[in-house]
Amino acid sequence: TKPTTWSDRFESALHPAIAVFNASIGFDIQLIEYDLTGSIAHAKMLAHTGIITNVEAQQLVAGLEQIRQEYRAGKFQPGIEQEDVHFAVERRLTEIVGDVGKKLHTARSRNDQVGTDIRLYLRAEIEQIRKQLQSFQSILLQKAEHNLETLIPGYTHLQRAQPLSLAHHLMAYVQMAQRDWERLGDVLKRTNISPLGCGALAGTTFPIDRHYSASLLNFDGVYENSLDGVSDRDFAIEFLCAASLIMVHLSRLSEEIILWASEEFGFITLKDNCSTGSSIMPQKKNPDVPELIRGKTGRVFGHLQGLLVIMKGLPLAYNKDLQEDKEAIFDGVTTVKACLEAMTILLAEGLEFRTPRLAAAVAEDFSNATDVADYLAAKGVPFREAYNLVGKAVKTSLAVGKLLKDLTLAEWQQLHPAFEADIYDAIAPKQVVAARNSYGGTGFQQVSQAIVTAKSRLQNN
């Protein structure tokens, strides 16, 4: 037997440590199903164009399908000596079908082959992640529907600002997830292009039909330039960018959940099914799930940066550096999927909002101060003047340990004669929220409309 994978130009095998260093089989075995599917389309194209016979193509396809069955049954486990999944499949195929197996690689290179595999892989994963984004949205929507009139303090600078409908707060994340879903749809367009038939870099001397194999694989089109086709990883970078934004959104929500679960906020209770204890402090209940999501965000950002750096110095066309794309893509996919799943479970069954605490929180602060200023402004007092007057009221109230709702009508009128008895209704938390009925605001009417819109969008997507 030949000492090496390579042509007879080579006389001796790789140094064992270099063989290990060079091999990608340890991780690219994940691509095997896509590699088989891509090879089947290639074999069919070779027969379609008369480059091989129909009988030969049938033998190749049957052999490739047998490998699929063997792999699924756990009986095909190629080792490091195979270098990568592409060689492993080709060798096994030749064992199964004999010499005809050696025809499969006609008019093809591992460069267009691996490009085809990762696009098929990523296409399938993007579709799954988009489904997960929809489940995440529907849990948020359910919670929003149940909490339209639950109030929660709203913050800017993490200081109490204006009270909100809890539904409005949750719906903000529905919007982010919607953009994430759309963004992935856009990435899909540029992922679903076939490089198959670009060959090593320059195309091929055989009369292949790239559009035929592309349509067998449900690609939307083919790369127009063979050099670009084998060396483009823009789609993978775009994917990691979209994945990073998903992680940004999950991480912000995680941070809020962690804060809300603290004694200081006390807005939610974490259930036992999604929290952990301490090995020493018996009283502890820790928010490990959102903490892990927040932590894993760094991995995905890292993969994005890693792939950008891999690409920036590569001369055309294929370079082995590109083998390093796979672990970044795989781990990016795995991490985003795991985090979306965990967050969806956490929201669905791992936490409860403490509505009495929330109601008390919004009733016991100065987050209705803007509404007092708005009240005066609506009566004709210039807003800036009203703003200063209310600032004074806040200062004096703070000094005597009162809230705005505790001021007597006489005290209000002393501040400005325009105050009437309806000021108390105007600054009650529920009214404060209801009144912000501008488009996209937290007013209950706006939020229930936003929920209806989001629900129907989700059903039609």
Ligand code: ARG
């Ligand atoms: N394992 C390789 C990769 O992942 C496959 C392509 C190898 N091509 C080559 N010319 N060495 O990129």
